[in-house]
Amino acid sequence: MDYEELERELIHLRRDFHAYPESAWLEFRTCSLISRRLEALGYNVKSGLEVIDTASVMGRPSEEVIARNIQRALSQGADPGQLTRLQGYTGLTAELDTGRPGPVVALRFDMDCVEVQEDTSSSHRPEREGFSSVNTGLCHSCGHDAHVSIGLGVAEALMSERERLRGKVRLIFQPGEEGCRGAYAMMMKGVVDDADYFMAMHIGMGVPSGVFVLNAAGWLATAKIDAEFSGVPAHASASPEKGRNALLAACTATLGLHSIAPHSGGNMRINVGTLNAGTGRNVIADHAAMRIETRGETQEVAEYAYSRAVEVLKGSAMMYGVDVDISKAGEGTTSEGSPELVRVAGEAVRELGIFGRVEESSHAGASEDATWFMRRVQSHGGQAVYFGLGSDITAPHHNGRFDVDEAVMIDGVRALAAITERLMS
């Protein structure tokens, strides 16, 4: 494998995906181009409804938004044939079957961007070098553009080594990691049901360039909640008693949610991120919509936070005589890296000798829905791990000035390829 040439290719790919960011469940251009490339490499690709359990989908935009984004993807260079195959659902798996008996190794790469405006000043490299986002309000400010490139690089590296491998490798390109939306529906479709090993990796996360983390742990279980209050509109002066005030119910709920008692079993987070309500100054507000999230260090703490949040929402609705519709827009669980896989990965990565430092573990303090895949694989006796690929970054994750150190991508490819080869030889 010519890693110098591959590195140039990865940077080119990453900059292309960076320029055309797509948010959760709308990764149509991204998904179609990945599918085309992996099929051309010789992978067996399944995509769209073949890899998504529609009954388990969370937080997917309306059909109208989907249709509009498919059109945008086409106008921005999506592969029309691959796009049609998706049937409106992003996500794909690409499998290489060596034909020889051996383990099934699954690797997860996420594809979505963040809903944040990219910085347009010349001190921001993507702007200066001409690959900043062309999609208003969307930016690859979590580094998933680098993840996609790394996934494509791993695909090339493993294909070039296929004669030496045994078993199967399955590359999972997941939609909607942001907001923990995409993994659950792929997991429920069974994409890791036969996997003996599962690996995921994130770039950056507070770890500098030159460092590889073997066991990124501390993911908080989370639920993303959408709450819609519906009341009755009325003249605010002539007949306020005839109204039912959804705005007040939502305000009461906001204060109630932020004052739920903490749990002695571990860290807990509750946040009301948005609240939109009302129609006019002199009208009793008949509608309020809230976006909320709850998180917990353990499944028990997370379930406590979620169930108390639901009670607060229902209680607030009852106080004001309005209805509330509560739905889950995303969910993630906790995870633990499998010690044996951490050990094997450590051997492979140290042997490569390309990292200045290899760390045993790190603490995330955020949430990640690859935890669903990890849990499913471990529940049937397989092993799972989440790696951290250190990268100097120019701003925090999810900030419009975020940029990664592109030089670490090739090291990420080499690490994942080396670990996979060790498991499959």
Ligand SMILES: [Zn+2]
């Ligand atoms: Zn993120």
Ligand SMILES: [Zn+2]
């Ligand atoms: Zn991310």
